[in-house]
Structure formats: C-alpha cells, structure tokens
Amino acid sequence: MKKSINIVVACGGGIFTTTVVTDKIDEILRKEKIPHKLSPHKITEVPNITGADLIVCTGKTSAQNKSGAPVMIGLPLFTGVGAEQFTQLLLEKIREIMAED
C-alpha cells in the first residue's frame, strides 16, 4: 500500500489548464481524504518525468512516460464536459495505484 500518491498535471504551456485542473484534483482528493502531492509540468516534459505515480494531461498527447507512470487525459475537469465520469475513472485509477506496494 502506498501512503500517498504523487500526481503530475501537464498541459501545453503549463499555465492555464494545468492550474485549474491541479486545483480541481486537489479538491477531489481532499474530499476523498487521499494523501497526495500535485506538481504542474509541461506536456513536453512528460516522457522524462521521474517519480510520478500518475500523469494527468489536459491536452492531446501520445506521450508515454519513460518511467512507466500511466497517462490520463484530464480535459473534462477543465471544461466540465464529462467531469463526473472522469472523476470516477481518476479515483479508480488512483485506488488501483495505491493498492500496489
């Protein structure tokens, strides 16, 4: 079991959508009482990020993380379109990752 989850949020410029989505994920995880650390990045940095348990991108990307962290597309948290479904998927994924040793 992991005690805390380390999530990287990335968008094209690392500004607007990242800021908003980071904030929303923080709110979701606080509500669920899941200990977490969130850090903003740019999508171009995604392949070389190390130490992340999960990466949430807010824009199109086919980027894979070389260290093997799964990549999810979190744009729904920005636009609100499909946000509920995405939140469910996100929490499932986080619980799955945290259950690993």
Added chain:
Amino acid sequence: MEFEGLSASPELVITGCRASNAEEVIRLLSGLALKKGYVNALFIEKILEREQEYPTGLQTAVPIAIPHVHDGCSKSFFAMAAMAEPVDFGAMDGSEEPVKAELVFLFGITDPSRQTAVLRRFSTLFQKEELLRAFTHAADSGELLTKLKEVLGDYILL
C-alpha cells in the same frame, strides 16, 4: 486568498470580429495588448507557436478558444473577440475536427501561481451556455465587459 486580477478594457474587446483563421484573431488581439504596452513582440511569436503545437479550441456548449502564454507579458490581461462568423481553431483534446470558435478569450499571464483563483473563475464561465450566448450577442465591447464584470467581479480590473 491573495490574487492578482486581470486587466481588461473596452479597447481589448472586439465584437462582430471578422477573421479568416485562428492566427489572424490571435494577431489582432495580441496587437491590441501590444499597443497597451502589456506585451512585447516575443509574446505574439510565442502565443502563435504554442497554438500551432498545442491548440486551444474547446468544444464547450458555445465553442471557444483560449490562446494564452506568459512569455513576453509584463502585465496580466485578458482580451476577447466575439466572432461575426465562427473561426476554426485546432482542438485541445486532439480531435481531428477543428473547433468552430464563436468566442476567443486571449490571456497574458505573468505569474500562474498568483492567478490560480482568477483562472479557475474564468474556467467556470466556459460551462455557462447562456452567458456565453449572451457574449456572442453583445452589441458592443462596453456591454460585453459589463456582463463579464458582473460575473467576475474583482477578478478583472477595468
């Protein structure tokens, strides 16, 4: 929470805007910010580059685009165009189909960490269909800004 609002003014808002492509709208709005002294030439170069690589069209209830960058920006601001005819922007989610943007919100951001609250507040606008519709129908930039100010309060500085 401490925050820094975004500067806005009627000169940075265009209603009934006509442009044949995304680059033209971005150049037009960035040019207005340049005239105000909020940005330098680097801003225009970087915002266009970014739009090419990571397009900002969003298929919201009323389709919009949100070009933004922080390079070359010395004062955080917000500029906007309500299009007379929709203009094609690449989709942020990577869909092949372009977004036919009816509203273009352009942002210059100096320090994202101090503007979290402002950006978050703006993002909630994009989910309000009636409000976005009202923006597209605004008679002039003054009316449009008044509507925005009603929703955003201190988050925009007029």
